[in-house]
Amino acid sequence: GKGASALKQLVATVGEDAFQAGMRAYFRDFSFKNARLSDFLAAVSLGSGVDLAPWSAAWLETPGVNTLAMVGGTDGWRLEQSAAEEYPTLRPHTVRIGFTTEADGVLSTVAVPAIIDSESIGIEAPVNDPVFVFPNYDDLGYAKVHLDEASLHFATSRVNDIDDPLLRQMTWATLWEMVRDQEFSSAAYLSMVNEKGPTETNIHSIRLMTNTASTATSRFTPEADITVAETSFVAAGLKALEVAPRGDDRVLWLRAMIANASSPADLGTMAEILDGTYGADVAVDQNMRWNLATRWSAFGLEGWEDRARLELERDHSDRGLRNMVSIEVAQPNVDAKSRAWKKIHGDGYGSLYMDLAAMRGFNWRHQRELLEPYVEMFFEGLPSVFAQHGHEYADRYFDVFFPWYRIDDEVRNRIATMLSTIKGPPMLVRQLREAADQLERAMRCRAVAQAG
Structure with a gap:
């Protein structure tokens, strides 16, 4: 987050020894007092002799995220920094740039420090012919990263070859940010997730992939391609349940698979996994069961009512009652939508949380024609x-x-x-x-x- 990155940048600006001296003075002077940001900065400034007013203005008083990119050419490498039009501030960044080379099939990375407070600075590469260059090595800067063409090609084809788990995780995060910024195709990203994801062992990378899958398929994939994208992701998830480390890794995959399952075959397979007849070695929780029961209702699968009743027998708590409301509203028919709309905008379901449960069950992409009148309403x-x-x-x-x-x-x-x-x-x-x-x-x- 920005807070942690700002502290890293503050330490880089004043030096670690000066920062620690400032912290000792700060805790000594304010151990039993209320303190403001200005008190904190004054203590660090006193310990370092650095005027932190410009740093504070750039880092703590302006919104937005800068983007860092490396550009290579015949005249060498340059580190470029850009900002969104609505938030044009270019912050001073102290970063490390990782240059990865390959020799005899072995990858090695050398990182060099850089300070940028403008749009572009020259960088002297420590190696020749790098196969991958990452301008925010060690995650020191608070910035998005856009990869150069060669590095993007390396990342898409060989991300799993990166041994450093943090660098691999940051590479995945960068690819997702590039999708959001229209610098990388959602189709290419999903193809990577499906191909490389099942064998990923870093839990943070797996969480990123599985958390972004639904957005990548439902919002960033062309409408005509969504169903195929969802089916392909579920197939990759089934592979992950076989090869991924047991425990949280598989749980993350299963949750995402349930959220993306849309065909009768995939919804049936998810039911087999949750019912224990598929043979997958993965922990199942009640939230998964409710989510699948809701999808069975929304897609009109035969037996959805029996599945819902079975889950209510397992979980007759307030959570169970809320999910039953969602399941009822999710049905793909006119009467269910009409009843829910009138009740939500009338007497309600008895509480805010019950009303929200009904709303959560209302909208489904595949029910677009059924829901058409309610958009304008x-x-x-x-x-x-x-x-x-x-x-x-x-x-x-x-x-x-x-x-x-x-x-x-x-x-x-x-x-x-x-x-x-x-x-x-x-x-x-x-x-x-x-x-x-x-x-x-x-x-x-x-x-x-x-x-x-």
């Missing part, structure tokens, strides 16, 4: 929801009930129209703008994937 009703309900309800209502499954011009234009006509409340305006930003990103990512 959602937007039309937003002003009254925000006017009649408290902050928490309105915030959760928007976040859970918004038609996120729709990545198209119609929804984008509807948001734009609403933003041009309403005058508040500020929270609604903010959420509409954030939804518009997410929608624009998804549409751009789909366009990159569509282009190949």
Whole structure:
């Protein structure tokens, strides 16, 4: 996170000895007092002799994330830094740049320090002909990374050959950020996950892959390709259940597989795993069971009611009752949606959490035609929801009930129209703008994937 990175950068700016001296003075002077940020910075500044006002302004008083990229050419390497248009600050970064070479089939990495506080600086490479260059080695800087063409090719084809688990993890994170920034195709990313993911052993890399899979398939993949992408991911997950280390690694894969299973065959296989008839050596929890039961209802699989009743017998807690509401609302038929809509916007289900459970079961991408009338009803009703309900309800209502499954011009234009006509409340305006930003990103990512 930014906090940890800011501390790393502060230490790099003043030096470790000076930072420790400042910390000793800070704890001595404020051990029994309240302190402000200015007190903390003054102590570090006194210990180091460095004026930290410019550093604080750049690091602690401005939003946004910079992007670092290495550019190689005939005249050598350059480290480039860029910022988003809306947050143009270029922060001073102290980083280490990793240059990886290969000799006789063995990879080795040499890291060199660099300080950048501008758009570009020259870098003297410590080696010739690196096969992979990573400009934020050791994760010292708070920045996104974009890989150069050769390094991207190496990462996509040989990420599993990187022995350093942190560098491998950061490479996966970089690839995902490049997908989000339309510098790398979601299709290529998912292909990597499916091919390289099952044999990954770093739990943090596995968590990243499995956590991003649903977004990559449902939001960043062209609509016509989503079903195939989901099926391919589930197939990769089945392989992971065979070869991944037992324990949390397999649990992460199974959770993601359930979230992406959409065909009757895959949903049936997930049921076999949870029921213990598939033979997978993986721990199963009740949340997995409820998630699958909800998907069985949403996709109209025969026997969904029996599965739901069985799960309620296992878990007759408040959680179980909430999930039963989601399962009822998830049914792919007009009556279920109509009853849920009227109840949510009428007397409700008895509590905020029951109402949210109903909302969570409402929207499904494959039910788009069934849900068509409710998209306009959602937007039309937003002003009254925000006017009649408290902050928490309105915030959760928007976040859970918004038609996120729709990545198209119609929804984008509807948001734009609403933003041009309403005058508040500020929270609604903010959420509409954030939804518009997410929608624009998804549409751009789909366009990159569509282009190949």
